Amino acid sequence: MRFLLQLPRLLLLIASMLVFGVASATDLADIKARGELRHLGIRYANFVTGAGDGFDVELAQGFAKHIGVKYTLVYTDFYSVVRDLLGKNVQITDGNVELVGDFPIKGDMIATGFTYLPWREKILLFSEPTFPSQVVLIARADSDLSPVPDTGSLAKDITQTKALIGKQSVLAMEKTCLDPANYGLKNTGYDIRLYTRSSNINEMVPALLNKEADLSLLDVPDLMLDMPKWPGKFKVIGPISEDQILAAAFPKDSPHLRDAFNEYLRKIKADGTYDKLVDKYYPAIRQYFPDFFKKT
Secondary structure, three states, rough: OHHHHHHHHHHHHHHHHHHHOOOOOOOHHHHHHHHHEEEEEEEOOOEOOOOOOOOHHHHHHHHHHHOOOOOEEEEEEEOOOOHHHOEEEEEEEOOEEEEOOOOOOOOOOEOOHHHHHHHHOOEHHHEOOOOOEEEEEEEEEOOOOOOOOOOOOOHHHHHHHHHHHHOEEEOOOOOOOOOHHHHOOOOOOOOEOOOOOOOHHHHHHHHHHHHOOOOOEEHHHHHHHHHOOOOOOEEEEEOOOOOOEEOEEOOOOOOHHHHHHHHHHHHHHOOOOHHHHHHOOOHHHHHHHHHHOOOO
């Protein structure tokens, strides 16, 4: 009788645990038992196009096949992606990263042109690099600013680029690779204009051309797609960041899943599948990052 009285409470507890991810197992053996890999993807450049394909979509589809499970793409955005993976919101205060709250866990891995950043490494497991990137400063074509000359030192080029900003406004986007805090641009006297209508980085160039700021941050993968879309409408002034790496990300309690992805990534780099994906979605990227692709 006591068990029957407690049964509704027990069922409610189990349901709550499943909803909020407390009992949501996400490592390799659990995903194989479930028979499904949930890929968290953000509509961003050619990594996740929004049409069911993209560099990271095909990468994750191949990984699901590699471990013998069904593939499911779960769309998210840059503000929600970590929460959707961990079931926790991220709070960053004075460099300290804290996970708070309880939310539904919607995916098992992030693969979406996701930049390795030190604060993210504190709460996530990153795979081996999947792609290179860099953040640059861009201006409208009619800007008085001229591109910085290549000094042969990336650090000097970055310093020169920042010096050209002066009092001009810079469009940026928090919680993405275009977050000004990542590059010493926040609370340092620069006129930063945060783009907040969405977390879609694809909207940065249109916003710049619409004169929402004098300048804008932009990453190289997006740059490669945007220059043909708006030929002659904007120009690159210079680098804001060092070379960056993009990678897949997993919960801290999914080391075997991460290791299996690394194994898969090495395999497709060895058999040529990776090169075909690069050429399909970013055919000109090798000229920007020749050293990265020499290593792959």
